[in-house]
Amino acid sequence: MTSSSQRRYDPIELEALAIWMCFQRMRPYLLGRPIIIYTDHCPLCNMMTSSVKNRRVDRISILLQEFNIEKIIHIKGRHNCLADYLSRHPTPREEE
Template sequence: MLDVSFQITQLLTEPLRRLTKQDSKWEWTSEQQESFDKLKNELVADRVMSYFDPNKETMLIVDASPVGLAGLLTQNGKIIAYASRSLTDVETRYSQTEKEALAIVWAIEHFHLYLYGQSFTLVSDHQPLETIFNSPKAKTPARIERWRLRLQGYNFKVQYKPGKVNAADYLSRHPTPNTSNRM
């Protein structure tokens, strides 16, 4: 359900994405307005979004791109909340594994009120994170080890899902501006 909703969303955003191309003339027509209105309605539809229920199975989908981080909190295929942020200048120089691990730490801490005390599944499109976060004895670089220590109070398992079907992928590539220097 969630992946289908994001495929629909990508189709709806096509007229808007055309405006962002380098050689495109900026012209807001009725086609863009209609696309914007449909997209807005799609994102808040009750078949897509829902309220958090602590008794339901919770899934946190994360992704990192060269420019940003994203997290998507879901239950039963419905979105509870989503968030993204830009990487700082220093973070852009992290390895891809470090960026993906940072996405995990940032998203879990961002959705702390929903996740603390809950058992949840964390979905990532970066397969090495399954071993890094699911194996307590995994040897990791110092930075990632510190992040693992920060997350000790959370009960989660990392599950790999290929990037083509990662719903957080779009959000990580189009993040909201970073408003603070803090992770």
Template sequence: QAILDLKEPRTLKETNKFLGGIAYYRKFVPHFSHIAAPIHRISNLTKDRKHLFKWTAEHSNAFHALKHLLTTAPLFLHFPVDDFPLHLATDASGTATGGILFQDVNGERHNLFYNSKVLSPTEQKYSVPEKEALAIYHCLQRMQTLVLGRTVYIHTDHCPICGMLQKPVNNRRIERVANLIQEYRIAEMKHINGK
């Protein structure tokens, strides 16, 4: 009921309070960062630039979408089951990366963790393969406590990065990600069809 009673922020302080209050739930809500991105963009103003704060229809739509997800989506995640491999499905857009960690347990999908992260202005300029590789890195880094020491299958809709662990890549950023994720037991990177 408390979430339903939330009023739209009207100031920078109220906006930051709202984002801080719902930040815990980001791991339960798919695409959280992508949905919250418009609000994040105006919440990062410094004190001397707070006069630039302007709440628009775009921010209102994001606010109501987050409220709706937090009050209707099942906010439930499973604990990992030993003896079953982990699966990490990742994706990237122009503004955010995201992923879901799950297991197939006796034919039933168990969601373990959702992750999403807004890309920095510099990262938004990366090529599509670089963003897709970054999505894998962001997710593995955030889910490290669940993933380290376990077998993981990575699912990506971007086929060109599937081989980045087996052969050298002619891209410094992707090569760096490949080196950073060597500590994980990645059994295979599988290509899946995107939406």
């Protein structure tokens, strides 16, 4: 769920935020494992290897460094059948 200020983010910022939110939710399952991210948003492909000249995306890429992200691969949207699955099929969150 995004806040009202996050809804005004640029697409690349929203895509990076979605990755971060997913990783935070799945953190216990992802830490210490090799990870390959498949995305239909090509500008994110270099997020972990070089600056994308966007402070929010750069900040998220720093936060993601605790995970073992091997690479980010671009898949054309029409070939990415799992795109946006978590946002289209949300699961209820347990109270912490």
